[in-house]
Amino acid sequence: VQGHAGRLVFGDLKGKTCVCMQGRFHMYEGHSLCKTTFPVRVFKLLGVETLVVTNAAGSLADGLQIGDIMIIKDHINFPGLVGLNPLTGPNEDRFGPRFPAMSGCYHKGLRCLAMEVAKDLDVAAIMQEGVYAMVGGPNFESIAEARLLHRVGVDAVGMSTAPEVVVATHCGMRVFGLSLITNKVGKSYEDSDSVNHEGVLEVGRLRSDTVQQLVTELIRRMEINNNTSTAV
Numbered sequence: 195v196q197g198h199a200g201r202l203v204f205g206d207l208k209g210k211t212c213v214c215m216q217g218r219f220h221m222y223e224g225h226s227l228c229k230t231t232f233p234v235r236v237f238k239l240l241g242v243e244t245l246v247v248t249n250a251a252g253s254l255a256d257g258l259q260i261g262d263i264m265i266i267k268d269h270i271n272f273p274g275l276v277g278l279n280p281l282t283g284p285n286e287d288r289f290g291p292r293f294p295a296m297s298g299c300y301h302k303g304l305r306c307l308a309m310e311v312a313k314d315l316d317v318a319a320i321m322q323e324g325v326y327a328m329v330g331g332p333n334f335e336s337i338a339e340a341r342l343l344h345r346v347g348v349d350a351v352g353m354s355t356a357p358e359v360v361v362a363t364h365c366g367m368r369v370f371g372l373s374l375i376t377n378k379v380g381k382s383y384e385d386s387d388s389v390n391h392e393g394v395l396e397v398g399r400l401r402s403d404t405v406q407q408l409v410t411e412l413i414r415r416m417e418i419n420n421n422t423s424t425a426v
């Protein structure tokens with residue numbers, strides 16, 4: 195998608211072997227969920243143990259402002275709830291079980307560590323935990339949709355991430371996720387502001403250094419088994 199570099203970068207980050215996706219495939223681009231999540235299975239086969247996912251998202255929670263960073267505590271996979279799930283079809287037993295659990299899919303230890311890192315980097319004031327919801331996109335939410343999402347407990351909404359996390363959890367990877375709040379999702383018919391992709395990219399540029407520092411320091415501090423890898 196425009197604004198995503200579309201590169202796969204391999205390297206060593208603070209002593210940990212990492213592979214980084216600069217961009218991702220989205221369902222709204224017309225890709226199958228199998229294709230959008232294909233990189234996760236490639237990472238698994240490369241020996242990656244931990245997946246760090248980031249996204250841009252709109253805030254529904256009053257306490258989440260533009261430029262804030264939300265540690266993803268849990269997700270609501272709306273496409274998944276209606277059967278648009280990357281695990282649909284014959285199960286790939288070599289990766290994981292037919293019916294994988296999704297409770298606890300955002301690793302608690304990594305979430306706590308990220309909060310410690312945020313304090314040490316003096317950015318804790320712009321960080322909090324919350325629930326991310328994936329919707330199909332590509333349109334942003336109507337007011338009624340925004341109200342619905344707010345009522346069911348969504349803190350931030352975006353158009354990605356959940357399928358990758360489902361596939362990573364299925365194959366036993368640890369997952370940590372961050373949402374950068376790029377806009378407020380209008381919940382009132384009196385609101386005149388409307389969101390657009392350029393605004394989303396602009397906030398992304400403004401906060402890119404902070405997100406980079408957080409993720410780098412988190413990776414430096416995270417414990418791994420046998421010096422295996424992290425995918426970001």
Ligand SMILES: O=P(O)(O)O[C@@H]1C[C@H](O)[C@@H](CO)O1
Pocket residue numbers: 195218220248249250251352353354355390391394395
């Ligand atoms: O890939 P992510 O989920 O970060 O990108 C979000 C969702 C859309 O692709 C785009 C909307 O501006 O940002």
Ligand SMILES: Nc1nc2[nH]cnc2c(=O)[nH]1
Pocket residue numbers: 250251252253329331333334335351352353376377378379389394
């Ligand atoms: N669905 C959705 N995705 C986003 N990505 C960035 N902002 C938003 C938003 O407000 N809604």
